[in-house]
Structure formats: C-alpha cells, structure tokens
Amino acid sequence: MEYERRERRGGYGRREGGRGFGPRFPPKPVEIGKEYEVEIQETSRRGEGIARIKGLVCFVPNTKPGDKVKIRVTRISRRFCEAEVVGKAEAKAEGETEEAAEEETAATEETEETE
Numbered sequence: 001m002e003y004e005r006r007e008r009r010g011g012y013g014r015r016e017g018g019r020g021f022g023p024r025f026p027p028k029p030v031e032i033g034k035e036y037e038v039e040i041q042e043t044s045r046r047g048e049g050i051a052r053i054k055g056l057v058c059f060v061p062n063t064k065p066g067d068k069v070k071i072r073v074t075r076i077s078r079r080f081c082e083a084e085v086v087g088k089a090e091a092k093a094e095g096e097t098e099e100a101a102e103e104e105t106a107a108t109e110e111t112e113e114t115e
Helices: 098-114
Strands: 035-039 049-053 056-060 068-076 080-088
Touching (some): 035 049
Antiparallel strands (some): 068 080
C-alpha cells in the first residue's frame, strides 16, 4: 500500500514561518527603571490606578483617577506594565516645553544672584 505525500498547507490557523502561539505583540514603548509622567485615567478591579503610555496599559498602586504622577516602571508583561509612584508630576502650562521651563528657572536664578 502506497501513500501519497501531501503538501503542507499549515492547517489549524498556523502562519507560515510562525510558531502559532497567537498574535504578535509589538515592542513596548517603556523600559524597566525609566521614569514617566502620566495621568491616571481609571481604576482597575484590584483598586490600582490605570494610566496609558502610548497605548500600553500601566497599573499604578495607591493612585486614583485624575492624579498626575511621576512613575517608575517596575515590571513589563505582554499586554501591560506595572509601576510605582516616584512623585507628583511637575505642573506645566499648556504648550510649554521642558526646555522653556528650564530656561525660565535659570533666568530667575540669575536675577536673584545679581540683586
């Protein structure tokens, strides 16, 4: 009895060249240990604040919606990251860049020294 050899078509939802473990996740927009300024948008089921950094969900304990905080990323998972609060976010006027704020503080320090 002879059997014909069939061409492999990659059945069962497998992609060609892929391992078939589901959708690919893009590279993360955050890194462990880096600090980011975020606004907490909502609360999770566990009571942690939820912020988004370029679409990536970030869980921040001991925060509530509306808080503007500076966070440090502690753990990165496939679909989310976890972070801890480092401090309050610095208040900036709309449209003001960091460089302009630094120049303004430097100018005020110089005027104080000359007086």
